[in-house]
Amino acid sequence: MIGVVAVSHSARLGEAALELALQMVRGGAGFVRVAAGAGTDADGAPVLGTDAMAVAGAIDELAADCDGVLVLMDLGSAVLSAELALELRSSTVPVRLAAAPFVEGLLAAVVSAAAGGTLDVVAEEASGALSAKAEQLGEPAAPAVTVVPAVPATPVGSALAPPAASAAGDGTARTRHVTVRNPLGIHARPAALIAEAATGADVRLRVLPDGPEAAAASLMRLLTLGARQGTEIELRAAGAEGDAALDRLAALFDDGFGEGTDAADPSASQESVGGVPVEEATDPARTVPAVPVAPIVPVASGVVLRGRGVSAGRGAAGVVHLAPSVPEPPAEVSIAPAARDAEAKSIARAAAAVATRLGERSAAATGEAAAILSAARLLAADPELIADAVRRVEDDGASAARAVWDAAGAQESGLSALGGRMAERAADVRDVRDRIVAELLGLDMPGIPERESPFVLVAVDLSPADTAALEGSRCVALVTEQGGPTSHTAIIARSLGLPAVVGVVGATGIPDGMTVLVDGDRGVVETDPAEASIRAATVTADAAFDGRGILADGVAVPLLANVGGAADAVTAADAGAEGIGLFRTEFCFLDRTDAPTVEEQVAAYRGVLAPFAGRKVVVRTLDAGSDKPLPFANPDHEQNPALGVRGLRIARRDPALLDDQLRALALAARAESAQVEVMAPMVATVEEARDFADRCRAAGLARAGIMIETPSAALLAAELFEVVDFVSLGTNDLAQYTMAADRMLSELGDLNDPWQPAVLRLIGMVGAAGTAAGRPVGVCGEAGGDPALAPVLIGLGATSLSMTSRSLGRVATALAGLTAQDCRRAAGAALAASTADEARAAATAAIDRA
Numbered sequence: 001m002i003g004v005v006a007v008s009h010s011a012r013l014g015e016a017a018l019e020l021a022l023q024m025v026r027g028g029a030g031f032v033r034v035a036a037g038a039g040t041d042a043d044g045a046p047v048l049g050t051d052a053m054a055v056a057g058a059i060d061e062l063a064a065d066c067d068g069v070l071v072l073m074d075l076g077s078a079v080l081s082a083e084l085a086l087e088l089r090s091s092t093v094p095v096r097l098a099a100a101p102f103v104e105g106l107l108a109a110v111v112s113a114a115a116g117g118t119l120d121v122v123a124e125e126a127s128g129a130l131s132a133k134a135e136q137l138g139e140p141a142a143p144a145v146t147v148v149p150a151v152p153a154t155p156v157g158s159a160l161a162p163p164a165a166s167a168a169g170d171g172t173a174r175t176r177h178v179t180v181r182n183p184l185g186i187h188a189r190p191a192a193l194i195a196e197a198a199t200g201a202d203v204r205l206r207v208l209p210d211g212p213e214a215a216a217a218s219l220m221r222l223l224t225l226g227a228r229q230g231t232e233i234e235l236r237a238a239g240a241e242g243d244a245a246l247d248r249l250a251a252l253f254d255d256g257f258g259e260g261t262d263a264a265d266p267s268a269s270q271e272s273v274g275g276v277p278v279e280e281a282t283d284p285a286r287t288v289p290a291v292p293v294a295p296i297v298p299v300a301s302g303v304v305l306r307g308r309g310v311s312a313g314r315g316a317a318g319v320v321h322l323a324p325s326v327p328e329p330p331a332e333v334s335i336a337p338a339a340r341d342a343e344a345k346s347i348a349r350a351a352a353a354v355a356t357r358l359g360e361r362s363a364a365a366t367g368e369a370a371a372i373l374s375a376a377r378l379l380a381a382d383p384e385l386i387a388d389a390v391r392r393v394e395d396d397g398a399s400a401a402r403a404v405w406d407a408a409g410a411q412e413s414g415l416s417a418l419g420g421r422m423a424e425r426a427a428d429v430r431d432v433r434d435r436i437v438a439e440l441l442g443l444d445m446p447g448i449p450e451r452e453s454p455f456v457l458v459a460v461d462l463s464p465a466d467t468a469a470l471e472g473s474r475c476v477a478l479v480t481e482q483g484g485p486t487s488h489t490a491i492i493a494r495s496l497g498l499p500a501v502v503g504v505v506g507a508t509g510i511p512d513g514m515t516v517l518v519d520g521d522r523g524v525v526e527t528d529p530a531e532a533s534i535r536a537a538t539v540t541a542d543a544a545f546d547g548r549g550i551l552a553d554g555v556a557v558p559l560l561a562n563v564g565g566a567a568d569a570v571t572a573a574d575a576g577a578e579g580i581g582l583f584r585t586e587f588c589f590l591d592r593t594d595a596p597t598v599e600e601q602v603a604a605y606r607g608v609l610a611p612f613a614g615r616k617v618v619v620r621t622l623d624a625g626s627d628k629p630l631p632f633a634n635p636d637h638e639q640n641p642a643l644g645v646r647g648l649r650i651a652r653r654d655p656a657l658l659d660d661q662l663r664a665l666a667l668a669a670r671a672e673s674a675q676v677e678v679m680a681p682m683v684a685t686v687e688e689a690r691d692f693a694d695r696c697r698a699a700g701l702a703r704a705g706i707m708i709e710t711p712s713a714a715l716l717a718a719e720l721f722e723v724v725d726f727v728s729l730g731t732n733d734l735a736q737y738t739m740a741a742d743r744m745l746s747e748l749g750d751l752n753d754p755w756q757p758a759v760l761r762l763i764g765m766v767g768a769a770g771t772a773a774g775r776p777v778g779v780c781g782e783a784g785g786d787p788a789l790a791p792v793l794i795g796l797g798a799t800s801l802s803m804t805s806r807s808l809g810r811v812a813t814a815l816a817g818l819t820a821q822d823c824r825r826a827a828g829a830a831l832a833a834s835t836a837d838e839a840r841a842a843a844t845a846a847i848d849r850a
């Protein structure tokens with residue numbers, strides 16, 4: 001009997017699909033398991049997601065009675081969870097992951113399994129499940145289904161033999177030439193598809209005419225091919241299943257991996273990973289390429305260093321340097337031929353141990369940290385890395401540690417040569433290398449030093465595992481010499497709410513223990529700063545939030561959270577946020593090249609609404625463009641993207657994209673019980689606001705608002721309140737556009753400052769218009785989470801503040817000691833100032849007097 005496991009993001013979807021499938025067979029569900037959802041939140045509401053442990057558990061459960069297990073998955077990360085489950089499971093029956101449609105595939109698989117089909121047959125039935133529907137709709141017939149043999153269970157380490165040894169079957173190699181046709185080339189998603197399509201056969205890819213080569217099973221190697229649109233690739237397959245694998249792969253390439261085959265815009269010098277285009281690293285302020293580390297020059301007291309602020313907030317403490325990484329193993333050691341086999345075997349064992357430990361830490365972590373640790377775990381078990389290291393021991397007599405060092409070095413230089421985002425991943429490979437080498441040599445694991453008191457961590461760069469380990473440590477801020485805005489350091493620092501500045505040249509020269517003040521908003525690191533600045537940065541750093549923003553005189557100031565997806569929303573709910581003041585929906589689709597379907601959007605939005613049952617959730621429609629381009633929304637290269645077709649302006653070209661999003665939001669709102677409000681980004685005119693509000697209402701969304709991010713919108717606030725229900729001040733963009741200073745340039749940080757009097761005066765105009773109209777005025781830019789500015793914003797007329805969850809406690813603390821009158825006094829003092837520094841000083845003095 002063959003068992004079937006259905007992996008879905010949604011428990012409800014999984015159960016419903018199973019119910020449907022079981023209608024087709026007699027005899028119950030003994031051979032089917034559903035592994036769906038990611039548990040429940042504090043209110044018992046289901047959380048969307050997938051859990052590799054649950055999938056592994058389901059496989060193991062079925063393995064007791066079944067000869068094989070077929071796993072079907074719904075979307076994206078379900079595939080990753082299922083792949084991870086193959087390594088986590090303890091059973092050894094053959095397991096196959098099926099690239100079959102979820103509902104139809106499940107039905108077909110259940111029917112076939114119930115009829116006693118073998119694993120091949122059940123898999124074939126599932127994979128061909130769409131053909132009937134396609135035929136009925138007169139669409140081209142589905143490609144012939146190919147039977148792929150069962151994949152034997154492969155515990156970590158056993159798949160690590162060199163590729164040559166894994167060639168099976170008749171030994172004849174078949175080749176096929178294909179062309180990369182999708183605009184973004186082989187980035188993470190196509191690489192995963194290639195690896196999956198090659199399952200069951202020994203396939204290698206080679207860039208023609210004489211470029212690099214990679215095993216299809218190695219995600220990392222595929223990425224380092226650097227294959228872009230138009231690149232010619234030779235596919236070579238050995239073994240009995242070679243032809244079938246080549247057919248599948250050729251179809252994938254022909255189809256552009258589902259990402260389309262349009263020509264890339266030649267004027268846009270972009271590269272991509274995970275489907276997200278990024279700029280070439282020509283502007284050092286934007287992307288910091290991985291460069292050789294410069295000699296360490298001691299930094300003197302009082303020096304101010306500048307870099308790129310990638311995670312907002314300020315933190316001050318003594319510097320602690322990241323523990324030195326493991327020493328380079330000597331190259332001269334030569335292992336005697338008789339001892340090489342044992343030496344080589346120790347590599348797989350060490351890699352497995354490291355992978356297991358990273359897996360455990362991933363299981364214990366949450367959100368981004370968990371995902372990144374999980375990815376590091378996969379890297380530690382990368383078959384290409386291990387096979388290369390094993391080859392170096394067996395053929396060259398290198399020590400195991402040296403072999404791992406060199407094999408990782410080869411991968412790392414491949415990534416660095418690609419530049420941009422790929423180069424940022426080099427730190428991930430170095431980290432895994434150090435861990436495996438430390439394991440082999442019995443050294444302490446490299447990582448975050450343990451400290452009893454708060455510290456600022458300074459490093460050349462941080463590995464994902466290091467950064468993820470910061471959760472729960474006493475680290476109050478991060479400074480790195482390398483890394484860019486998309487590096488894991490930046491991503492995790494933001495999700496942990498740790499202020500971070502990256503790209504700080506010379507940071508490693510700051511003496512251990514020297515006090516520094518890290519300003520993540522402005523990208524500045526001050527050494528030995530004034531006592532007053534330290535107090536301001538640290539006094540409320542750890543303040544907890546009791547779930548209610550309130551002034552000393554009892555005036556309520558709802559404190560809400562800014563989120564980018566379901567994981568953030570769960571964190572925000574745990575932190576006590578009174579609601580969500582900004583849900584940046586574009587963050588859900590950054591890796592998409594095609595527009596998400598309404599159904600996909602509903603799933604993503606419900607994940608954010610669910611943890612806030614009964615509470616307010618302000619959803620912002622896609623703010624694509626400028627620093628957050630979405631390929632499906634901003635296809636054109638623009639000279640001036642910050643001033644171009646971004647945010648609501650996309651609806652000029654593609655109104656259906658906006659209407660679909662509003663429809664999805666209405667459906668999600670109906671399915672959940674959060675109080676959904678919707679707002680548009682980048683509004684400049686009353687007509688735009690009116691049109692948006694009309695579309696919201698037509699979609700069935702009762703409350704429509706806009707962001708005030710342009711000086712025009714601020715100046716027209718009174719008129720705008722006649723057509724929308726509320727506004728929210730996007731102070732990040734309002735400062736950028738008011739001061740005509742690119743918010744991405746840390747060099748212009750002094751201009752991009754909400755304390756600039758011009759910005760404060762515009763905020764004051766909006767606040768006054770809101771008060772006159774009796775309408776809510778939120779603040780959701782970074783200014784809303786600044787404890788020093790929060791009272792001023794309230795005094796200027798803001799009625800709620802929205803911020804990263806980590807800032808809730810500090811802002812609540814700053815407000816709790818002040819009355820509305822105090823806030824107005826602070827606002828008045830700031831408004832009267834003629835410079836940003838004067839405004840800050842005047843407001844602080846007014847608050848100190850309160």
Ligand code: PEP
Binds near residue numbers: 623709734782
């Ligand atoms: C803002 O501009 O202040 C804002 C909140 O939007 P974003 O930072 O996403 O542009």
Ligand code: MG
Binds near residue numbers: 709730732733
């Ligand atoms: Mg904005």
